[in-house]
Amino acid sequence: PSEQAALDRFAEFSEKWEKRYPAIIRLWTNAWAEFVPFLQFDNAIRQVIYTTNAIESVNARIRRAVKARGHFPTEAAALKCVYLAIMSLDPTGTARQRWSNRWK
Incomplete structure (x- = not known):
């Protein structure tokens, strides 16, 4: 504090x-x-900073996955790629509550 x-x-x-x-x-x-x-900074502002860092980390992983595949034949294919990139961040599902400081 x-x-x-x-x-x-x-x-x-x-x-x-x-x-x-x-x-x-x-x-x-x-x-x-x-x-x-x-x-x-106040605690509330610190929490926003933590959350922003976590969100940017997820966005970077999504951008990396999409960029690696280049082009998609359909929008559904692109959405599947994004879904798989997000799921690969926590394959066991044990850290879901920790993700992005429970960002809503």
Whole structure:
């Protein structure tokens, strides 16, 4: 919720994992200045940012699948391609609630 809380949690994380993953700790330490402005947003705005990133990720997967096939003989064929691309994101169906922060 705040920069101080994030620093406290990062210190806990560092204590636990620094010996095993020192490169990750260095990465976060070096990138801390870019991360801190994100903490100035309200929680509701942060959730929108998370959701936007998830939606853009899904859109990129759909674009990649459609572009790889080039051209479609019918609209139904294009829709099937989009459907299969979306289903391939979570083939087991276990993470459906996590998708796009339950975007409606």
